[in-house]
Every structure is written in structure tokens, then in C-alpha cells.
Amino acid sequence: MNDVAAISPLAGRPAPKSMLVDPARLEREYYGRPPDVGDPTQLVSFGTSGHRGSPFRGSFTAAHIAAITQAICDYRRGRGIDGPLYMGKDTHAVSGPAQRTALEVLAANSVETIIQRDDGVTPTPVISRAILVYNRGRKAHLADGIVVTPSHNPPEDGGFKYNPPNGGPADLDVTEWVQDRANELLRAGNAGVKRVPFATAIKAASTHQEDFVLPYVQDLKNVVDMEAIRGAGLELGVDPLGGAAAPYW
Numbered sequence: 001m002n003d004v005a006a007i008s009p010l011a012g013r014p015a016p017k018s019m020l021v022d023p024a025r026l027e028r029e030y031y032g033r034p035p036d037v038g039d040p041t042q043l044v045s046f047g048t049s050g051h052r053g054s055p056f057r058g059s060f061t062a063a064h065i066a067a068i069t070q071a072i073c074d075y076r077r078g079r080g081i082d083g084p085l086y087m088g089k090d091t092h093a094v095s096g097p098a099q100r101t102a103l104e105v106l107a108a109n110s111v112e113t114i115i116q117r118d119d120g121v122t123p124t125p126v127i128s129r130a131i132l133v134y135n136r137g138r139k140a141h142l143a144d145g146i147v148v149t150p151s152h153n154p155p156e157d158g159g160f161k162y163n164p165p166n167g168g169p170a171d172l173d174v175t176e177w178v179q180d181r182a183n184e185l186l187r188a189g190n191a192g193v194k195r196v197p198f199a200t201a202i203k204a205a206s207t208h209q210e211d212f213v214l215p216y217v218q219d220l221k222n223v224v225d226m227e228a229i230r231g232a233g234l235e236l237g238v239d240p241l242g243g244a245a246a247p248y249w
Contacts, residue, residue, distance in 0.1 A: 021155045023093040029055035030094050030158070031062050037187050044068055044182040049169030050161030051179075052150045055094060060158040063190055064182070065098045069105035069146075070193040071181035072162055075174070076111070076144065081165060083141045084112040086130045088122025088212070089148035090244040094158040095121075098148045100198050102160075107201035108194035117209035121244035124149060126216045128167040133215075135165055155242060213247050 010016075035042040035058050042058040044051050044067065051068060053059025076082070085106065089095040099115070106113045114130075116122045127145040134143040142165040150159030162170045162178060170178070185192050201207060220226065238249045 021093065026055055026093050026156055027097055030060070030097050033058055033061050035059070035061055035063055035186060037183075043186065044179050046170075046175035046179045048161075049163070049175060050147075050159050051182075052153060052157060052159040054156045054158065056156055060094065060098075060160075062097070062101045063186060065101040065160060066105055066190055066193045066195060067182040067185040068160055068178065069102045070109070070185055070190075071178045072146065073105065073109040073111055073194075074181055075178055080140075081142055081144055083134065083138075083143040083165075084114050084208075086114050086127050086134075086143060086145040086212075087148070088116060088124070088127045088145070088244065090123070090242055091121055091240070092150060092153075092158060092242045093155060095148045098158055098160060100201075102146060102148070103201040103207060104195045104198055105193060107204040107206055108196045110206050112206050112208070114208045114210055116212050120213070120247065122147070122212050123244045123248065124151075124161070126212050126248075127163060129216055129219065130212060131163060131165065131167040135167075149244070150242075153242075217248060 033055055037043065039058070042053075044064055045053075045059075051060070051064065053064070055061055076085075087099065087102065087106075089099045096119070103113065103115070124147045127147050131143050131145050144165050145163040145167075147161045147163065148159065149161065150157040153159065162174065164170050164174055196204070236249075238245070240246055
């Protein structure tokens with residue numbers, strides 16, 4: 001029987017320097033590199049519910065995030081979605097800068113935005129749960145969300161996903177609308193983007209910081225048999241890498 005997945009020769013060894021990413025350079029590229037709107041690979045392109053790319057390739061920059069966030073604000077306004085927007089981020093190097101850019105646009109558009117307090121990180125299922133809990137029993141003023149994550153992509157990548165009021169990944173009709181609107185804004189030099197400085201955004205009346213960790217962890221007992229896990233005597237080692245699960249473990 002042939003091995004389907006061979007073990008990497010790097011398994012268990014420190015990563016060679018050639019594979020390491022310079023986070024400071026990555027952040028400089030994120031803020032300083034304007035996308036070439038004539039290059040299709042540098043436009044907004046939504047895959048599974050979101051846009052992914054890298055500042056090094058000119059495909060994930062502050063300009064992209066500003067345009068996408070404004071497009072989401074326009075989409076919400078057009079669909080009458082006016083409840084809170086829950087936003088989380090993972091630990092990829094440009095996730096923090098991208099969340100800050102998004103907050104600048106959300107605050108300028110007066111969108112009630114809730115983030116993890118103390119600049120914390122939030123896994124995607126936590127944002128989904130927050131949306132569903134808020135929307136339970138409601139017919140109007142529904143919540144939705146944004147998750148700043150490229151999922152399993154390499155360290156130099158960033159990702160930006162939109163979750164509509166159903167809590168799950170946005171369907172194609174939503175992502176195509178947001179993608180097209182974001183590229184329209186990009187091609188116009190983001191002239192149609194509303195934005196305030198981050199210092200203003202983080203203190204805005206529409207920006208709220210809450211703890212997502214404890215409510216999610218306390219609710220797990222309703223879907224997971226914790227006593228079975230406790231009694232199994234498991235010993236676990238967990239490394240979320242670029243993810244956001246460490247506070248939850």
C-alpha cells in the first residue's frame with residue numbers, strides 16, 4: 001500500500017530561515033502597497049465566503065479591506081440589516097491591521113460593531129454562534145458578522161469573510177454582490193469609502209468590546225458531552241498556529 005501523504009522532512013524541526021515571514025515588512029506592504037487594478041490577481045475575489053491574498057502579492061492590502069468593508073456596509077443598508085455586526089480575527093500577521101482598517105470604515109458608516117475585548121482573537125464558530133444567539137426569535141434588526149482570517153493559509157496571507165444573519169458563510173449571491181461593489185470602489189481609488197482614523201473608530205459610540213470567550217465555552221456543554229471527555233483521561237497538546245483557539249482551550 002502506497003503512502004498517500006508522505007511525512008515532510010521538516011516535521012519536528014525548526015522552520016528554515018527561507019520559510020520565515022518578516023511581520024514588520026508584511027505590515028508595511030499591507031498599508032503602503034496600492035493594488036494594481038489592471039491586474040485581475042490584485043482585485044477582490046471572494047472564494048469560500050471571503051477574500052484571501054497577501055500584501056506581498058498586492059492582493060490583500062488596506063485598500064482591499066476598506067473597499068470590502070464599505071461594500072458590506074452598502075449591502076447591509078440595501079438589505080435592511082441594521083443589527084450589530086460581530087467581528088473576530090485570528091493570529092495571522094495582517095489580521096490585526098485588517099481588523100483596524102475595517103473598524104475605521106464600520107465606524108464611519110455608524111455600524112454597531114462588537115469585537116473581542118482587549119484586542120483578543122476569535123475563532124469563526126464563535127462569531128457564528130454570537131450571530132445566531134442574537135438573532136434567535138428576532139424578525140428585524142438582525143445581526144451579521146465579519147471574520148478576519150485566511151483559515152489554513154500560510155503566515156503571509158490574510159483573509160476577510162462575511163457571515164450574513166444566518167450565521168454561516170455567505171452564499172454566492174451575497175459574495176458576488178460584495179465582490180463587484182468592492183472592485184467598483186477600488187477602481188475609483190476608494191473615493192466612495194467612508195473612513196475615520198482608528199483612534200476615533202475604537203472610541204466611537206458604535207464600537208463595543210465584549211468577551212466572546214466565556215459565553216461560548218459555557219455553551220459548549222449543550223452540544224458536547226464534557227463528562228465523557230473528562231472521564232476518558234485524554235492528554236491533549238494544542239497549537240492553533242495562525243488560528244485563534246488558544247484562549248478557548
